[in-house]
Amino acid sequence: MILIEKSNARRSRGKKYVLRNVQYSKIRFRGAYIDVLWNTIYKTARIEAIYVPPKLRGKGLGRALVEIVEDMLKYMGVKTVVTSTVTEDVTGFWEKLGYKKVYELHGLSVYMKTLIQ
Ligand SMILES: CC(C)(COP(=O)(O)OP(=O)(O)OC[C@H]1O[C@@H](n2cnc3c(N)ncnc32)[C@H](O)[C@@H]1OP(=O)(O)O)[C@@H](O)C(=O)NCCC(=O)NCCS
Numbered sequence: 001m002i003l004i005e006k007s008n009a010r011r012s013r014g015k016k017y018v019l020r021n022v023q024y025s026k027i028r029f030r031g032a033y034i035d036v037l038w039n040t041i042y043k044t045a046r047i048e049a050i051y052v053p054p055k056l057r058g059k060g061l062g063r064a065l066v067e068i069v070e071d072m073l074k075y076m077g078v079k080t081v082v083t084s085t086v087t088e089d090v091t092g093f094w095e096k097l098g099y100k101k102v103y104e105l106h107g108l109s110v111y112m113k114t115l116i117q
Helices: 061-075 088-096
Strands: 009-011 017-019 022-029 032-039 044-051 080-085 100-105 108-114
Touching: 022 061, 032 061, 044 061, 061 080, 080 088, 088 100
Parallel strands: 044 080
Antiparallel strands: 009 017, 022 032, 032 044, 080 108, 100 108
């Protein structure tokens, strides 16, 4: 899990906090996207969001986006990736991609996958 500590953040010119040691990437393809944050110190990542437009679903695009992100994270030395959802019917998607449900409460499910032992 990405740890966001106050000591790990500094104020930028505006009021926004900028996190040190945290990087962010968004990959887009034909209306589909995946957002990921990873911490370069803790070597952990969080998939913030993934979306595939309805007409493109079921063709392997969601899997491809996750696999691209995982390859990038492994290259960066990230060991563990987590994601969470309140959409219960995507459990099968994450499980097919090797994620294990590690937490569930009031409809929130957290999934985790170890990329590097
Ligand atoms: C979840 C989502 C990203 C899947 O994208 P997709 O391109 O349809 O997924 P893929 O075609 O790559 O599917 C990969 C595998 O997961 C399975 N799968 C996909 N969606 C699934 C679902 N809702 N339930 C169970 N299994 C699912 C597929 O059958 C496929 O299995 P296979 O490799 O054995 O054939 C897409 O449905 C979506 O954007 N949904 C709305 C947003 C959302 O719920 N995002 C997730 C919040 S964390």
